[in-house]
Amino acid sequence: MSDFQAWMAGHQERVEAALSNALPLTSHAPTRLHDAMRYAVLGGGKRVRPLLAFAAGELTQADPARVEQAAIAVELIHAYSLVHDDMPAMDNDVLRRGKPTVHVEFDEATALLVGDALQSLAFEILAQPGLVENAAAQVRMLNSLASASGSHGMAGGQAIDLASVGKPLEMPELEFMHILKTGALIRASVTLGALCGKALDATAMGKLDHYSKCVGLAFQVVDDVLDAEASTATLGKTAGKDAAQNKPTYVSLLGLTRAKDLAEELRTDAHDALLGFGPEAERLKQLADYIINRDF
Amino acid sequence: MSDFQAWMAGHQERVEAALSNALPLTSHAPTRLHDAMRYAVLGGGKRVRPLLAFAAGELTQADPARVEQAAIAVELIHAYSLVHDDMPAMDNDVLRRGKPTVHVEFDEATALLVGDALQSLAFEILAQPGLVENAAAQVRMLNSLASASGSHGMAGGQAIDLASVGKPLEMPELEFMHILKTGALIRASVTLGALCGKALDATAMGKLDHYSKCVGLAFQVVDDVLDAEASTATLGKTAGKDAAQNKPTYVSLLGLTRAKDLAEELRTDAHDALLGFGPEAERLKQLADYIINRDF
Numbered sequence: 001m002s003d004f005q006a007w008m009a010g011h012q013e014r015v016e017a018a019l020s021n022a023l024p025l026t027s028h029a030p031t032r033l034h035d036a037m038r039y040a041v042l043g044g045g046k047r048v049r050p051l052l053a054f055a056a057g058e059l060t061q062a063d064p065a066r067v068e069q070a071a072i073a074v075e076l077i078h079a080y081s082l083v084h085d086d087m088p089a090m091d092n093d094v095l096r097r098g099k100p101t102v103h104v105e106f107d108e109a110t111a112l113l114v115g116d117a118l119q120s121l122a123f124e125i126l127a128q129p130g131l132v133e134n135a136a137a138q139v140r141m142l143n144s145l146a147s148a149s150g151s152h153g154m155a156g157g158q159a160i161d162l163a164s165v166g167k168p169l170e171m172p173e174l175e176f177m178h179i180l181k182t183g184a185l186i187r188a189s190v191t192l193g194a195l196c197g198k199a200l201d202a203t204a205m206g207k208l209d210h211y212s213k214c215v216g217l218a219f220q221v222v223d224d225v226l227d228a229e230a231s232t233a234t235l236g237k238t239a240g241k242d243a244a245q246n247k248p249t250y251v252s253l254l255g256l257t258r259a260k261d262l263a264e265e266l267r268t269d270a271h272d273a274l275l276g277f278g279p280e281a282e283r284l285k286q287l288a289d290y291i292i293n294r295d296f
Numbered sequence: 297m298s299d300f301q302a303w304m305a306g307h308q309e310r311v312e313a314a315l316s317n318a319l320p321l322t323s324h325a326p327t328r329l330h331d332a333m334r335y336a337v338l339g340g341g342k343r344v345r346p347l348l349a350f351a352a353g354e355l356t357q358a359d360p361a362r363v364e365q366a367a368i369a370v371e372l373i374h375a376y377s378l379v380h381d382d383m384p385a386m387d388n389d390v391l392r393r394g395k396p397t398v399h400v401e402f403d404e405a406t407a408l409l410v411g412d413a414l415q416s417l418a419f420e421i422l423a424q425p426g427l428v429e430n431a432a433a434q435v436r437m438l439n440s441l442a443s444a445s446g447s448h449g450m451a452g453g454q455a456i457d458l459a460s461v462g463k464p465l466e467m468p469e470l471e472f473m474h475i476l477k478t479g480a481l482i483r484a485s486v487t488l489g490a491l492c493g494k495a496l497d498a499t500a501m502g503k504l505d506h507y508s509k510c511v512g513l514a515f516q517v518v519d520d521v522l523d524a525e526a527s528t529a530t531l532g533k534t535a536g537k538d539a540a541q542n543k544p545t546y547v548s549l550l551g552l553t554r555a556k557d558l559a560e561e562l563r564t565d566a567h568d569a570l571l572g573f574g575p576e577a578e579r580l581k582q583l584a585d586y587i588i589n590r591d592f
Contacts, residue, residue: 024447029472033447033455084412089404108385109458112408113451116380116415120446123419127438135431142423142438150416151320151329155409159329162405176325 004286015050036106041079044097053193055283060197070192073126080118148188157181169248183216211273218266224249267292300582311346332402337375340393349489351579356493366488369422376414444484453477465544479512507569514562520545563588
């Protein structure tokens with residue numbers, strides 16, 4: 001196992017433990033809701049967003065105990081969005097991370113409430129009194145996460161995605177959708193992780209934001225490539241759905257080869273954005289490589 | 297128009313304007329989502345939670361401009377919950393405030409995203425940098441709102457409510473459900489309004505919290521009484537649904553007369569809790585009367 005793989009495995013384990021600790025116990029009422037919340041969040045996922053938060057926290061020498069809480073707040077937002085996106089009114093998916101989706105394992109009403117309650121829990125965790133020494137910085141973090149989640153962020157991107165089924169989107173529209181749908185929360189992961197530590201000046205924050213913008217877009221390009229290439233068994237979720245639903249993707253617009261080239265360009269851009277930083281940016285570089293070379 | 301009616305009308309107008317200002321414009325993409333968000337929130341409702349926040353703000357001489365933002369944050373949480381509760385997987389209601397519900401006027405996927413995005417917007421508004429002078433107090437406000445919304449608050453109450461259809465609930469269970477489902481957000485309205493102004497000592501905060509607990513429970517008792525008595529036309533939403541769905545209510549457990557007596561007892565308790573305060577508690581008293589004597 002490489003040093004990076006060990007770092008990743010250690011932090012994934014830490015995230016799992018922190019999530020388990022933060023989620024309500026199934027022994028507490030309402031027990032079925034709490035059971036379903038834990039089912040939705042625990043035991044799966046590569047925790048890419050938390051890893052980005054930890055890597056950004058290393059850049060600003062942040063206390064990992066603080067980054068951990070910010071990291072799980074972002075992951076809870078991501079988890080809630082998966083639960084709602086899988087529902088029949090949206091993507092109508094029955095499989096997620098190799099398991100039945102929440103509305104299949106429980107029921108639709110529970111899935112709706114699980115998503116709602118996970119979103120609230122994300123903000124409750126990020127609003128723990130004293131989580132960040134500077135309360136004004138904590139308020140800014142809460143504002144960033146809320147903004148990345150809402151109609152000008154993730155939820156808005158999902159709305160554009162839904163409206164695009166069967167419609168010929170042009171490249172700028174596709175990019176706008178993904179900047180909102182996936183990009184906003186990935187950028188928030190990096191920003192929140194960094195804000196847990198020493199303040200960066202505006203130039204450095206700008207570079208870091210450019211890094212996360214590249215990684216966010218690349219993440220989606222790779223998603224489209226994998227969806228076009230992979231089988232359901234490898235992916236742990238229903239594959240080939242985009243083409244079946246006639247959804248525009250980077251692959252449908254650019255073809256497979258150019259989509260792969262684009263992912264590689266974005267990887268280089270992400271690395272370049274970190275050039276001014278020292279060795280403390282190493283994890284962010286490795287994560288960019290990992291996200292773009294992944295096969296899941 | 298009495299002085300209190302004028303106060304209420306003025307503040308309802310203020311809340312409507314502030315909500316309109318805070319909601320995304322329909323000219324901004326995604327336009328359909330933004331259109332549906334405005335449809336869900338604007339032009340209806342008595343704004344009981346915002347009024348409670350303003351009244352509590354008067355108790356602590358809070359700047360009304362700040363209370364206004366806290367008040368609309370709470371109202372957005374309430375509005376999101378109505379959109380999701382009305383969906384087919386939950387209460388399957390087609391009428392709300394005399395208009396088609398969001399999933400009927402738009403579609404289910406949009407209704408799901410409207411609720412999600414309204415919840416994010418509530419936290420974004422409450423996390424405006426500088427909203428409260430003391431950022432640590434603002435973090436506590438954010439924590440209170442998140443906690444009141446989640447699985448130990450409103451969403452949890454909704455889960456218990458769903459699980460109770462057709463089941464004989466005893467009085468303590470019914471009360472537990474309502475303390476979460478309606479009570480938590482009503483208490484948060486009062487707490488947030490008060491926290492915008494001068495700090496109260498623990499005793500005063502305890503009294504204020506007892507007031508809002510009584511008002512929250514009374515609110516639900518009156519709701520049950522109205523549902524049992526009123527016609528759909530008066531109520532602006534489908535009436536008699538609770539009995540039709542065999543849901544336990546205060547009326548089904550206590551009968552109409554004893555349910556009305558209970559509401560009156562809670563009104564007296566709410567007034568008594570405010571005895572130690574001066575004339576600046578007047579609006580809170582009047583609101584308790586208004587909530588309990590209402591016919592909507």
